[in-house]
Amino acid sequence: MFPRLLLGFLWGVVGASAAENNSQPLLLVSFDGFRADYLQRFPMPNLKLLYSQGVLVEQLTNVFITKTFPNHYSLVTGLYAESHGILASTMYDPISGKHFSLQNDSDPMWWSSVQPLWLTAQESGYETAAAMWPGSDVTNRTPTHFFHYDPDVTFQQRLGNVTNWMLGDGKKPGAMFAALYWEEPDRSGHNFGPENTTAMAKALKEVDDNIGLLMDELKRTGLWGRINLIVTSDHGMAQCSADRLIRLDDCLHPDNYTLVDLTPVAALRPKEDPERVFSLLNECHPHMKAYMKKSIPDGLHYRNNPRIQPILLIADEGWTIVRRGNKLPRLGDHGYYNSLPSMHPFLAATGPGFRQGVQMKSLQSVDIYPLMCRLLAVPAQPNNGSLTSARCLLAGESCWETSVVIGLVVGVLLLLTIITVLFRCMGSRPTAGPRPFQRLDFLCDDDEPLVP
Ligand SMILES: *[C@@H]1O[C@H](CO)[C@@H](O)[C@H](O)[C@H]1NC(C)=O
Ligand SMILES: *[C@@H]1O[C@H](CO)[C@@H](O)[C@H](O)[C@H]1NC(C)=O
Ligand SMILES: *[C@@H]1O[C@H](CO)[C@@H](O)[C@H](O)[C@H]1NC(C)=O
Ligand SMILES: *[C@@H]1O[C@H](CO)[C@@H](O)[C@H](O)[C@H]1NC(C)=O
Ligand SMILES: *[C@@H]1O[C@H](CO)[C@@H](O)[C@H](O)[C@H]1NC(C)=O
Numbered sequence: 416m417f418p419r420l421l422l423g424f425l426w427g428v429v430g431a432s433a434a435e436n437n438s439q440p441l442l443l444v445s446f447d448g449f450r451a452d453y454l455q456r457f458p459m460p461n462l463k464l465l466y467s468q469g470v471l472v473e474q475l476t477n478v479f480i481t482k483t484f485p486n487h488y489s490l491v492t493g494l495y496a497e498s499h500g501i502l503a504s505t506m507y508d509p510i511s512g513k514h515f516s517l518q519n520d521s522d523p524m525w526w527s528s529v530q531p532l533w534l535t536a537q538e539s540g541y542e543t544a545a546a547m548w549p550g551s552d553v554t555n556r557t558p559t560h561f562f563h564y565d566p567d568v569t570f571q572q573r574l575g576n577v578t579n580w581m582l583g584d585g586k587k588p589g590a591m592f593a594a595l596y597w598e599e600p601d602r603s604g605h606n607f608g609p610e611n612t613t614a615m616a617k618a619l620k621e622v623d624d625n626i627g628l629l630m631d632e633l634k635r636t637g638l639w640g641r642i643n644l645i646v647t648s649d650h651g652m653a654q655c656s657a658d659r660l661i662r663l664d665d666c667l668h669p670d671n672y673t674l675v676d677l678t679p680v681a682a683l684r685p686k687e688d689p690e691r692v693f694s695l696l697n698e699c700h701p702h703m704k705a706y707m708k709k710s711i712p713d714g715l716h717y718r719n720n721p722r723i724q725p726i727l728l729i730a731d732e733g734w735t736i737v738r739r740g741n742k743l744p745r746l747g748d749h750g751y752y753n754s755l756p757s758m759h760p761f762l763a764a765t766g767p768g769f770r771q772g773v774q775m776k777s778l779q780s781v782d783i784y785p786l787m788c789r790l791l792a793v794p795a796q797p798n799n800g801s802l803t804s805a806r807c808l809l810a811g812e813s814c815w816e817t818s819v820v821i822g823l824v825v826g827v828l829l830l831l832t833i834i835t836v837l838f839r840c841m842g843s844r845p846t847a848g849p850r851p852f853q854r855l856d857f858l859c860d861d862d863e864p865l866v867p
């Protein structure tokens with residue numbers, strides 16, 4: 416037991432220092448809206464081949480709200496939405512009076528309270544790159560190489576540019592960190608609903624073909640096996656239905672508030688008498704929870720930011736908030752509580768920095784940021800993640816499972832106690848020669864032995 420634990424400890428020390436100098440370039444790829452259980456429901460042969468040579472985390476617990484921009488920014492900062500400031504797809508900032516939307520997102524004001532990984536790696540002297548990653552085309556905050564957002568640039572074109580950026584031009588080393596974003600299977604999930612097996616099988620076949628393209632391209636360019644590759648996503652997808660609509664106008668006249676964001680998490684600014692507005696919304700629908708800002712649960716990490724509005728409404732899984740009418744806007748949606756498995760994405764990774772054949776049930780998505788910083792050997796900015804669990808995915812790192820840590824601490828304490836006792840015994844009677852073993856139990860008390 417002790418030798419094994421000590422070996423583990425030494426291995427950890429050696430492994431940690433070796434890892435610091437063995438950093439390889441890192442490519443982070445996100446397939447938007449890849450719900451964790453798609454991996455069980457659909458074949459995905461290329462993705463399976465990828466993680467068979469690396470690691471798989473079956474479910475990532477992402478951040479609330481489970482939307483695209485908040486979660487993509489969490490991946491590259493390790494912060495909850497309240498701490499990185501990208502709180503929704505549609506925002507209002509009461510301090511500046513500015514509005515944010517997916518079409519109007521490049522004002523640096525929204526993004527600049529924190530530093531995404533591409534800027535941190537740049538400060539460490541590296542080139543960085545991104546293809547369509549949310550926030551990567553914000554004025555003065557771009558990586559070395561980037562695209563202005565354009566959904567019409569194909570996966571192959573994004574990939575071709577990213578591999579070129581990572582390869583460098585022979586004179587300069589290529590980008591050390593690159594991030595690649597692709598819109599599917601999110602788009603199909605919204606349009607057809609995750610329960611439409613026919614439509615989702617088609618969308619996921621295309622995603623898996625793109626993963627095949629990615630592996631082929633990395634092999635063709637000689638990057639495969641030289642770089643670390645993480646394939647992940649921002650959130651899952653829930654099935655919606657016209658039978659599960661929550662109509663705000665049924666509860667409260669729209670003149671009484673300004674709507675900042677609508678579904679499945681609504682953000683409202685009451686015009687007057689907030690308590691009255693709240694109480695009407697609170698009783699509005701059994702499948703919608705209303706919160707005054709101050710009482711939003713701690714666990715959501717979605718309260719401490721001026722961009723969070725005075726009243727928040729959260730629909731239950733699969734329910735849609737509308738103002739009025741019977742029209743369902745989307746067959747699939749996300750944004751719901753991040754405790755729901757349907758909202759969770761997955762993570763697969765491979766490369767020299769990762770173990771092989773390791774599967775983990777779950778991980779916090781904020782833990783990916785410190786993991787990437789470790790892989791790149793760049794200093795992590797203050798963040799909400801931890802390497803404690805994620806370390807188990809890395810090659811050359813000891814994996815501190817809780818039981819091992821407790822075993823180690825108890826073992827070392829026991830060993831120290833025995834050594835102390837032995838020394839005290841020897842010291843107290845230097846000439847006495849060997850003593851009866853049982854006497855050790857009494858800390859070498861020189862009185863009568865308890866067992867005569
Ligand atoms: C890592 O590399 C740096 C310079 O390249 C060197 O100074 C340092 O001693 C190395 N650290 C280890 C643990 O090998
Ligand atoms: C974009 O946002 C800025 C700042 O809130 C605003 O001044 C501008 O009118 C917006 N543009 C569009 C097209 O919405
Ligand atoms: C890079 O992207 C552009 C589109 O912006 C495309 O025309 C070009 O072919 C891409 N380059 C590669 C090597 O794929
Ligand atoms: C599923 O999606 C397909 C399109 O791929 C569509 O033709 C079909 O009607 C959908 N089925 C259901 C039950 O919505
Ligand atoms: C998240 O990290 C930020 C930056 O270190 C910190 O300010 C914030 O308090 C953290 N949030 C939680 C819930 O620990």
Ligand SMILES: CC(=O)N[C@H]1CO[C@H](CO)[C@@H](O)[C@@H]1O
Nearest residue numbers: 668669670671687688691692
């Ligand atoms: C609770 C509340 O403020 N109700 C008001 C909402 O708006 C309508 C129409 O403007 C008023 O008549 C209500 O008194």
Ligand SMILES: [Zn+2]
Nearest residue numbers: 447448483649
């Ligand atoms: Zn998304």
